[in-house]
Amino acid sequence: MKRHAIALCIHPIKNSLVSKGAFREAINAFAQTVLDIGSNHQNIRLNLIMPGFFLETIDPMLLLPLREMHKRGAIEWLTTGYTEPFLSFSPQWLIRENLKYGVNTFSEYVGTRPSGFVPSFSNWEPSYIDTLREAHLPYAVLSRSLLPKQHRNRLGYWINEFAGSSIVIFPAYTIFSPKSPAALESWIDQQFDQDPSPSPSVKLLCIKYFFQLLSSDTAAIADNLRETVKVLDKFLLTYQPVRFTEFLASNPPLGLQYVPQSIVFHRDDSETEPSFLNSLHSFDQVGIIQRKMMDVADNIASRKESKHFEPYKKTLFFVQDVNRYIPSVESGFIKVQDRMWCYEKLIDIEHELRERDKIAGGQIRISDFLRNGGKNIIMTNKNVAVYIDHKNGGHVFELDVRRRRCNICAGYNPARHSLPMIIEPGISHTAFIDHIVSNETTAEDFKAKRFLEIGDFFSGAFEYKIKKTESNIKAVLNRQGSIVQSEKTCPLSMEKVFGLEKEHPVLPFVYQLSNHSLTPYSFRLAIEMTFSLPGIADNTAFLMHNKDKIAGLGGQLICLPQILQWHIADPVCGVRIHCVLQKPMDLWCFPAVDLKEEGVPQDGVTIVLSSPVSLLGSDMWSCMGKLHFKRMALLGKKTDEI
Amino acid sequence: MRSEALDITIVSRKGAIWLILSGPFHAEQVPGMREKIAGLIDDGTRKIIIDLENITDIDETVPSMFLNLLNVVRGKGGDMLLVFRNEALTKSFLPYKSLFSIYADEKAIPTGGLFSLWRKRGKLLSRKTGIRISRPIAVVLLVTLFGWILTLFLIINMQHQRIRQQELEIRTTNEWKRNATVELQTLRERLKPLEQLGITKDNTPKQGP
Numbered sequence: 001m002k003r004h005a006i007a008l009c010i011h012p013i014k015n016s017l018v019s020k021g022a023f024r025e026a027i028n029a030f031a032q033t034v035l036d037i038g039s040n041h042q043n044i045r046l047n048l049i050m051p052g053f054f055l056e057t058i059d060p061m062l063l064l065p066l067r068e069m070h071k072r073g074a075i076e077w078l079t080t081g082y083t084e085p086f087l088s089f090s091p092q093w094l095i096r097e098n099l100k101y102g103v104n105t106f107s108e109y110v111g112t113r114p115s116g117f118v119p120s121f122s123n124w125e126p127s128y129i130d131t132l133r134e135a136h137l138p139y140a141v142l143s144r145s146l147l148p149k150q151h152r153n154r155l156g157y158w159i160n161e162f163a164g165s166s167i168v169i170f171p172a173y174t175i176f177s178p179k180s181p182a183a184l185e186s187w188i189d190q191q192f193d194q195d196p197s198p199s200p201s202v203k204l205l206c207i208k209y210f211f212q213l214l215s216s217d218t219a220a221i222a223d224n225l226r227e228t229v230k231v232l233d234k235f236l237l238t239y240q241p242v243r244f245t246e247f248l249a250s251n252p253p254l255g256l257q258y259v260p261q262s263i264v265f266h267r268d269d270s271e272t273e274p275s276f277l278n279s280l281h282s283f284d285q286v287g288i289i290q291r292k293m294m295d296v297a298d299n300i301a302s303r304k305e306s307k308h309f310e311p312y313k314k315t316l317f318f319v320q321d322v323n324r325y326i327p328s329v330e331s332g333f334i335k336v337q338d339r340m341w342c343y344e345k346l347i348d349i350e351h352e353l354r355e356r357d358k359i360a361g362g363q364i365r366i367s368d369f370l371r372n373g374g375k376n377i378i379m380t381n382k383n384v385a386v387y388i389d390h391k392n393g394g395h396v397f398e399l400d401v402r403r404r405r406c407n408i409c410a411g412y413n414p415a416r417h418s419l420p421m422i423i424e425p426g427i428s429h430t431a432f433i434d435h436i437v438s439n440e441t442t443a444e445d446f447k448a449k450r451f452l453e454i455g456d457f458f459s460g461a462f463e464y465k466i467k468k469t470e471s472n473i474k475a476v477l478n479r480q481g482s483i484v485q486s487e488k489t490c491p492l493s494m495e496k497v498f499g500l501e502k503e504h505p506v507l508p509f510v511y512q513l514s515n516h517s518l519t520p521y522s523f524r525l526a527i528e529m530t531f532s533l534p535g536i537a538d539n540t541a542f543l544m545h546n547k548d549k550i551a552g553l554g555g556q557l558i559c560l561p562q563i564l565q566w567h568i569a570d571p572v573c574g575v576r577i578h579c580v581l582q583k584p585m586d587l588w589c590f591p592a593v594d595l596k597e598e599g600v601p602q603d604g605v606t607i608v609l610s611s612p613v614s615l616l617g618s619d620m621w622s623c624m625g626k627l628h629f630k631r632m633a634l635l636g637k638k639t640d641e642i
Numbered sequence: 643m644r645s646e647a648l649d650i651t652i653v654s655r656k657g658a659i660w661l662i663l664s665g666p667f668h669a670e671q672v673p674g675m676r677e678k679i680a681g682l683i684d685d686g687t688r689k690i691i692i693d694l695e696n697i698t699d700i701d702e703t704v705p706s707m708f709l710n711l712l713n714v715v716r717g718k719g720g721d722m723l724l725v726f727r728n729e730a731l732t733k734s735f736l737p738y739k740s741l742f743s744i745y746a747d748e749k750a751i752p753t754g755g756l757f758s759l760w761r762k763r764g765k766l767l768s769r770k771t772g773i774r775i776s777r778p779i780a781v782v783l784l785v786t787l788f789g790w791i792l793t794l795f796l797i798i799n800m801q802h803q804r805i806r807q808q809e810l811e812i813r814t815t816n817e818w819k820r821n822a823t824v825e826l827q828t829l830r831e832r833l834k835p836l837e838q839l840g841i842t843k844d845n846t847p848k849q850g851p
Contacts, residue, residue, distance in 0.1 A: 360654050367649040375646045466678065468652050468659060469685050 004155070004192055004203040005242040006232060009078065009141060009172060010034070010225065011049040011118065012211045013267070015323045016330040017341055024057050026213040031062040033211075033222040038069045040226075041233045045241040046075050049118045049141075049208075052082040052105030053318075067110055076243035077106060077114040078141065082314075084120035086322035087128055088261060088277060089290050091297045095128065098317045099135040115139075115245050116170075118208075120322045122146055122264040122272075126162035133167065139244060141208065143264045144171035145272050147257060153194045155203035157248070158257035169259065170244060172208040174267065175228070184231045188239065202251050204242070210267055214330075265326060278420040284413040284429055286325055286333040287422035288398060289342045291370055293319050296349050308356075312349045319345050334412050336534045336603040340573065343407040347385075347400050354382070362473030362500045364466050370422045377464060377475045379498065383505035384629060386498055389423055389430075394462035394477040394496060396431040397423050401629045403505060406573045408629075411532035411592045411604025425459035429530035429592055429604065432509070433458050434494065436483050437524050439612050443559045443588035446526065446608055454484040454523060457494055474499040485521050492521065492615075508626040518617035525623075526610035530592045535572035536602050540635055543568050543589055554602040558589040568607070571635035582624040585611040647671065650678070656753070658689040658723075664696030672707050679711050688720030691751065695726045700734045709738060723751060 012030050014023065037044065055063070069075045082102035085095050099117075106114045117132050119125075122143035132140065140160075144152045152171070160169045173191065191205050209228060212221055232241055262272045273279060281287045297316055300309045319342050327334045354363075365378040369387065377388040380400075387398035399409045409431050417424035425433070436455025445451045462477035480493045497510040515521055535541035536554040543550045543558060545566045550558055553568075560566065562584040569576040592604035613621050648671050651662040659682060667675075682690060692708070694700075708724070715722045724735070727746040735742060745751045768774055775783070836842045 357653075358655065362654075364652040365650065367651070368646075373646075375649075465681060466652065467685055468654075468682060468687070470654055470657075470659075470687075473652075 002202050003238065003240040004205070005247055006188070006235070006239045007047055007170070007204060007206045007242050007244055007247065008045075008229070008232060009047040009049055009118070009206065009208045010211055011208055012054065012213050014054075014213045015328055016214060016335075017337060018214055020057070022214065024059075026218065027054055027057050028059050028062060029218055029222065030211060030213060031058050031066060033225060034075075035062065035065050035069070037226060037229050038065075038074050041229055042074075043236055043241070044074070044229055044233055045243045045246070047078055047116075047141075047244055048075050049078045049080065051080045051084050052102035055105055055109040058109075063109060070110060070112060073243070076116075076245060077110060077112060078116040078118050078244075079103065079106060079114035079137075080118050080120050081317070083317045083321045084323060085317065085320045086325055087119055087123045087125040088263065089293075089322075089325060090320040091294055091301070092128075092131065093301055094297050094313070094316060094320060096131050096134070097313055098320065099131065099137070101314070101317065103135055103137075115243075116141060121267060121326055122262065123322060124259055124262050126160065126259065126261065129160070129162055129165040129167045133165065139168035139170060139248065141170045141172050141206065141244070142259065143174060143208070143269075143272075145264050145270050146259050146262050147171055151257065153191075154197055154254050155192065155195045155205050156197070156201070156251070156254040157204065158255060159253050160257055160259050162258070168248060168253065169257065170204070170206045172206040174208050174210065176210045176212075176267065184228060185235070188231075188235065192239075197254070202247075204247050204251070205239070263326075266328070280325065281420035281422060282416040282418075283333065284417075284423070285339055285410055287370070288410075289319075289333065289339065289346075290325070291422065292343070292346050292398075294371070295369060296346050296353075299353060300349075312352065315345050315349055336410075336412065336532065336537075339410050339412070339532075340406055340534065343400070343410060344405040347402055347405045347407070350380075350385070350400075351382075351402055351405075354380070361471040361502055362468070364468060364473050364475070366466070372422060377466065379473050379475060379500050381473075381500045382503040384500060384507060386500070386507060388464075388475060388477070388498065390462045390464045390475075390477055392423060392425040393433055393458045393460060394464075394479070395425070395433045395458075396498070397428065399431055399507075401505070401575050403629070403631055404574050406575060408531050408533075408573075408575060408577065411530050414593060429606070431529040431531070432496070432498075433528040434496070434511075435526040435528060435608075436492075437526055439522060439524050441524055441526070441610075443557055443586075443590070443608070446528075446588055447557050447590040455492065456481045456483075462494075462496075471502045472499060483521065483523060485519065485523075490519055490521065491516055505629040506626050507629075508624070510622065510624045512620060512622040513613060513615065514620045515615040515618060520617060520619075521613070521615040523613055524610055525613050526608050528606060528608050530604055530606045531568065531577065532592075532604045533568070533570040533573070534603050535570035535635070536591075536605065538572070540572055541568070541570040541605075545587075553589065553605045554591050556590070558587070560587040560589075563587055568605070569632055571632060574632055574634040576630040576632045578628040578630060579609075580626055580628070581609070583611065585609045585623070648675070652682075655691075658691050659687045660691045660693060662693040662696070664698075666699035667694075667697050667701060667704050668699070669701040669703050672701070672703050676707050676711065680714065683711070683715050683718065683720070688715070688718065690715060690720070690722045691725060692722065693725045693748075694731055695728060695747075697726070697728070697731060700731055702734065705735050705738050709741060712742065725751070 079102050081098040082105060083098065085098045087095060103113050106112065113136060116139045117137040118141045124142055124146055157168055157170045159166050188205065192203060195203055197203060211225060215221055263276045265273050300312055303309055323331045324333065324338050324342050326332050331338055333339055362379060362381045366375050369376040369378060374391040377390055379386045383402050385400035385402060386396055389395060389397050397409060398407050400407050411429050413429045415427050417427055423430065434457040435453060436457060437451045438454060441451045457479060460479055460481055462479045465476040467474040474497060476495065476497050478495045482489045483492045493514045493516060495512040499508050533541040539551055541553050543553060543566065545560050545563055564584050565580045566587055567576055567578040588608040590606055591602055592606045593602060615621055647666050647668060649664045653660050712722045723743045723745060725745050725747060735744065833842065837844055
């Protein structure tokens with residue numbers, strides 16, 4: 001009787017951003033654990049999954065014995081790419097480059113190419129089969145949750161075909177290191193018994209073992225792995241531990257299996273999320289980071305002298321890492337440091353490209369940045385970048401302070417969009433949202449979102465005109481809208497202008513409201529801006545008016561009536577926003593996310609500048625102001641190493 | 643939407659405003675584009691360079707729109723250059739080839755030479771310092787400055803010639819002195835035996851130690 005086979009894949013995972021030193025320590029400890037296993041269990045075969053950049057960090061003195069283990073057939077290398085790219089989120093050429101770079105890193109550091117591909121979070125895209133074949137990766141290991149329920153218990157491998165191309169896929173059972181089954185022996189027997197395939201064929205149980213690199217109890221995790229291997233060693237006479245290529249060489253596939261685009265949201269989840277892209281894009285920031293990444297990637301791809309842009313590509317490999325997007329306990333777009341880290345890297349590349357292009361003064365772009373069929377206005381100079389969505393209320397959805405490489409409109413918003421839109425007016429936390437409300441509306445009403453909108457400007461489409469002189473740029477947004485006055489709909493036009501002056505880190509803005517009718521209007525204009533301030537969490541961010549410093553922005557409602565200037569500062573991101581107004585306005589400041597929502601991080605504040613407006617027939621009201629972005633000393637160390 | 647299919651980038655480079663267009667250029671986009679470029683001209687832009695290389699599809703009304711705008715900008719003393727080399731555009735602009743200034747890429751655009759650079763620099767300095775002078779005054783100042791410099795060079799040249807002449811005289815005198823010394827030495831050598839015999843006496847004063 002033939003022995004059935006077990007393929008043990010060990011996948012060291014590093015979800016969160018940590019300093020290089022801590023990561024080096026963790027990965028070296030993991031390598032040492034693998035070497036210990038190799039020396040204690042000579043007959044065990046391991047399939048080791050790693051992104052290319054892990055190898056760059058491992059101590060060369062540990063890499064050498066790992067090479068020896070591979071030479072004597074104890075290890076088979078598998079890769080996720082150079083990093084762990086999010087296949088569904090990235091441009092195809094960038095994935096191709098990531099894989100190529102990852103494979104080359106393996107050749108350089110362990111002297112061999114990886115034998116197979118493992119998409120992180122089992123993010124499978126059938127259209128990438130050709131890309132994998134080009135990278136000489138003949139098989140992929142996926143979670144068995146991706147298969148139809150009736151086929152999940154079959155032990156072996158399948159052929160996946162899409163548009164005339166095919167690849168081998170190994171469905172794997174997942175074990176998460178801290179909760180490794182105590183009764184692994186009986187569990188293994190149970191899996192083989194559950195397989196309905198006829199017994200003469202050799203069955204393969206593929207176990208994907210997640211090894212958490214950054215944990216408070218790394219010793220216990222390493223012991224857990226050693227125990228698991230010990231169990232497999234004990235089973236040696238019943239089940240043969242194999243490498244994937246070994247099994248492929250002598251066993252036929254179970255058959256054809258069509259696997260659609262999919263993802264397993266939690267690494268050890270038993271179910272997939274079929275419309276995961278819709279689900280992700282119903283949040284605010286994740287889509288904007290992805291769009292920005294694609295925009296930068298397209299810019300780099302259009303360059304002819306590609307050799308100059310290799311370092312930027314490498315940075316993009318890290319930005320396209322799936323861990324920055326999938327929300328989890330330690331990482332994902334809901335974490336302010338992950339969002340800020342992505343923006344920092346992307347803004348840095350944009351800045352370098354701008355320097356290379358020798359662009360002087362401001363630049364205006366009108367492009368489909370959000371890729372939703374409309375156009376966005378992007379105004380940039382050396383120090384500031386302003387992204388305007390003129391179709392949806394003419395608000396600013398991204399505001400980059402390039403001197404500090406941060407986007408100050410990157411606050412987390414737990415409210416989900418009704419449609420998978422990148423930005424949804426009324427829900428998204430953006431800046432320069434124009435509310436027209438009744439004069440009685442108070443700051444408390446705004447904070448509790450109890451106010452009644454009597455205008456149609458916060459979500460309406462604005463016409464736009466752009467102006468450019470040699471040094472200055474301007475975007476003029478105009479809307480012929482309406483407001484409700486005495487239960488009647490009356491016409492009102494709004495013109496708002498954003499500009500950038502030369503290379504100054506200043507964003508001047510102008511509001512002009514015109515009443516073209518003969519009816520007098522009375523209402524309150526409230527301009528809402530949400531800023532992301534990571535310093536709110538540790539109470540280092542503050543608001544300043546005259547010489548009064550107001551801290552504790554994350555938990556209170558602040559009302560400053562009729563002020564002409566204020567500034568808000570956050571030493572964690574090193575930015576001070578100084579606002580100067582031409583006319584006095586009321587300032588209301590409150591946490592962007594309601595404190596009632598448990599477990600939601602506090603990393604943003606909403607500032608509302610409001611003023612009562614009285615317009616006689618054929619009258620006009622205007623207000624000017626400017627936001628000045630200044631640098632301030634950075635507080636604390638940055639954990640920006642991946 | 644077809645009316646918004648075109649991506650536009652407006653940027654300043656080397657004293658000109660560049661419009662970089664990419665995507666399909668349909669007839670629906672012509673009015674919007676005309677308005678945008680006319681707006682730039684109204685804002686005082688006089689040198690417009692339009693990069694059409696990344697246009698994927700072009701409507702037949704587009705070249706005539708650019709022709710109208712070219713007339714407007716030239717009427718205001720400016721110029722509009724087109725940059726492209728792709729086949730679809732070359733075919734579309736073929737009937738107007740002699741009317742437009744078309745270049746294959748950025749490098750092919752003439753920079754304007756030294757005079758243009760001076761003029762640009764002068765304008766820049768004038769804008770920075772706020773000092774402006776009329777052309778005749780500038781010519782007078784220039785001629786005066788040139789005269790000063792010429793006079794200075796003439797004085798230097800004259801001084802130089804005089805120094806050369808004095809050097810020559812010194813050299814000649816030194817030569818004569820050397821020859822005279824040698825001749826005197828020879829004569830002294832000849833007179834020495836006569837002195838020893840007491841036939842003649844050296845009456846020249848002896849030099850002290």
